[in-house]
Amino acid sequence: MTEEVKPKPGEARCPGVSVQDLLDGDSREVPSYLRKQSYEFLGDQDIPFERYTSAEYFDKEIAYLWPRTWQWACREEHIPESGDYYVYDVGPYSVIVMRAEQGAINAYLNSCMHRGTKLKPSFSSGSSESIRCPYHGWDWHLDGRIKSLPCEWDFPHVDKSKMNLSSVHCETWGGFVFINLEAEPVSLLDYLNPLPKHIASKVFEDRYVAQHIQKELNCNWKIASEAFLEAYHVTETHSQLMRTNGDANTQYDFYGDHVSRLINVAGIP
Template sequence: MSEEVVPKSGEARCPGVSVQDLLDEDSRDVPSYLRKQSYEFLGDQDIPFERYTTKEYFDKEVENLWSRTWQWACREEHIPEPGDYYVYDIGPYSVIVMRTESGAINAYRNSCMHRGTKLKPSFSSGSSQSIRCPYHGWDWHLDGRIKSLPCEWDFPHVDKAKTDLYSVHCDVWGGFVFINLEAEPLPLLDYLNPLPEHIQSKVFEDRYIAQHIQKELNCNWKIASEAFLEAYHVMETHSQLMRTNGDANTQYDFYGDHVSRLINVAGIPSTFCEEELTEQQILDMFLVGDRDDVADELVVPEGGTARQVMAEQFRQSMAKSGQDISQVSDSEIVDSIAYFVFPNQQFFSGVSFPIVYRFRPLGMSHDKALFDLILLKPRPVGEVVEPAEPVRLKVEESYTTVPGMDPYVGHVFDQDTGNMQAAQEGAATAGKSGATLANYQEIRVRHFHETLTRYLEEI
């Protein structure tokens, strides 16, 4: 009798159909980036709870993380015309993103060169003909050059040629404007690698912000972010999804220091679902995209699958609006394909529900966070669409109260954010020193912390 082979650490996978098995059954050609798998075992040490609970660790992040990483600040459509600006705030740092007279996008530290006054209010946006200090009236051109300072005769010691606003590195990918406060940062495309190789920038460029929700949370920003780095929580937190979500069969990958990915398959039941479901039953519970676009009744043909039917329905819906996605794979339509970019942003590349997350500390609080959720929709050809204004939710307020939010989707986000305060408070009172992670399903969390350690400790 042969002995049972015990897999090495990190090699175990949930039984059942894999992401790659489902890609084999796709009704269209599958792009190569979905076939690329990139996982390795990174150890099984606990993650110290002090990373979430102490002001000392937060201060290290302020000094060595937020000042040295690329973060998306706004979308290009937020600043379409010269003079349009958008203020991005992260911890103590505040950056003005400005469209200049030439149409270029510049970024500046939000601080007057006189006595340091903030030039624009935090979280503000608008349009101005110059950048003028509200305190003493020092004034700059949109490109950051000094324009005038009152009583110039009293500043003979000031070299106006050296009084331009402090520039901040900025660049654009996918319609997102990224900023980096570091003096000589890694180029954005190198930092994002391999995301630009996997996903064409145009996928996000040709969309606009249809919905923007900001949720205040009683937890460290990392606890908020990490809730969306794995599907391990689905069976407990979102048990209603188990009939149509292959949670434990999710594929996890990471690339270099800054990028990780999950492919969470939809249209198949969880391996933990005890019901025997037909493809038709799965389809009846399984919807992607706008629910208003779904016909009254969809039928799975003999030999077909719920995934294929739902993908084809979405292709037809998009065709009616002039969008040709006839050759886009089933997976890119129905599955959650999420790319995390260190330290605080996640981009979902699927065409049916393209959403983007961002997580930040709320002010200078180590135990409070702000979660930005934006929903992108295709921009109508030849039309200019104003981006949706942010809707701010307090901790106790539900996503389902946001105008235009699908109640079903809103409930899912309520479930996610509903765990976060308990996670923060539990970490503070824990009898053990750190969080224990799964070797595979929570590898993106571990990969994140490995990179975080490098930024904070290997300077």
């Protein structure tokens, strides 16, 4: 009897052709970044169910994860003209992304410096000549500087120079507008590395959002996002795609703490 040889942890793979085998047979020149593999075995220990069900763990994510990561808020074409704004919300945090007078893109906490009233409705977008509080009428310039406040004579104790809107770090790449709530975050390009080296920003600058569909799902946010981080479910959930997919041989690569990719080959005869 032949003894079954089991692969070492992290070495198991589809017995069919690999992604790299398929690229070998491509009649066109394959971009070099698709040839580079960066796989690291991260272990096979079970993840506790509590990570998906615990309110305490979720509160920690709200406190320590979301304020410390670069998040895609909108596209530049969402706010093409001076005064255009787009409100990005995640958990309890709400941020106004604003196109200022000279074309600069700024971001501010969506909260009035007076009483904390939400300046713009959640998930809203539009255009305005200033940023005006709908409660007491405090008003700010598009660049976040305080413009006016009603009955200013009744606020002699207020230092207007300290009443500018609370700024949020905002950077762009490839037409995407990102925000980061951390006080001193790493730069966006460093955070995305090596993605900008693999794909020129011009590839995305020429794209646009044709349609935006938003749904509220009755699940933990990680359950929803994980469906887009693996192709293991394709054979069952999207079995119609298997007629032209390159078998169950998706290639996974990891780059530091913030970037991963999967290559799932389609269009195979």
